[in-house]
Amino acid sequence: MTPSSLPVCVTCGFPLDSEDSVTLIGRSLAHVDCQRPRALTAEERLLLAAYGWNHTVADCETCQRSYRLPELVATPVDGLTHFCPFCRGDMIDEVRAHLYRCTTLPDKVRRKANAARDTTRRLVKRFRELADAGDVLRRETEVALRSLRETMRGLPSTRTMPGRTEGSTDDNQQSI
Numbered sequence: 720m721t722p723s724s725l726p727v728c729v730t731c732g733f734p735l736d737s738e739d740s741v742t743l744i745g746r747s748l749a750h751v752d753c754q755r756p757r758a759l760t761a762e763e764r765l766l767l768a769a770y771g772w773n774h775t776v777a778d779c780e781t782c783q784r785s786y787r788l789p790e791l792v793a794t795p796v797d798g799l800t801h802f803c804p805f806c807r808g809d810m811i812d813e814v815r816a817h818l819y820r821c822t823t824l825p826d827k828v829r830r831k832a833n834a835a836r837d838t839t840r841r842l843v844k845r846f847r848e849l850a851d852a853g854d855v856l857r858r859e860t861e862v863a864l865r866s867l868r869e870t871m872r873g874l875p876s877t878r879t880m881p882g883r884t885e886g887s888t889d890d891n892q893q894s895i
């Protein structure tokens with residue numbers, strides 16, 4: 720894809736990538752977090768908190784190590800990004816990739832999460848043409864996201880993500 724075919728974020732004005740976390744603001748697209756375009760969405764954080772806690776969610780190729788979620792150091796300022804504690808490599812893509820294939824998620828939840836991600840990706844890729852062609856995909860994205868959120872209401876009680884360092888037991892610090 721050439722840069723000129725990419726939609727831009729209405730908030731920061733930078734081009735959006737289909738791998739970025741994006742959200743719809745009215746008819747426009749925006750980063751979920753302009754400072755960290757690939758930050759996890761609220762839904763992804765909730766799902767990880769509910770299901771991704773007790774098993775390996777990321778492998779660091781550099782260090783040849785596997786990590787559970789609480790073992791990935793998240794710094795206080797940048798609390799939602801996940802780093803390898805040894806090489807400081809950013810594991811966010813690994814964590815996200817794991818989430819969408821994680822077998823501890825109920826099938827229905829995983830399907831809906833994938834559907835929401837797929838339609839959002841397609842929307843970013845085709846946003847320019849859609850601006851003229853109509854709102855079908857935009858609506859599809861909204862529906863997929865709403866459907867995911869509705870399904871997630873029935874989730875078991877969630878824990879918060881590790882906001883500081885490993886071993887923190889304070890579960891009430893961070894609302895998501």
Ligand SMILES: [Zn+2]
Pocket residue numbers: 728729730731732733749750752753
């Ligand atoms: Zn932005």
Ligand SMILES: [Zn+2]
Pocket residue numbers: 779780781782783803804805806807808
């Ligand atoms: Zn590493």
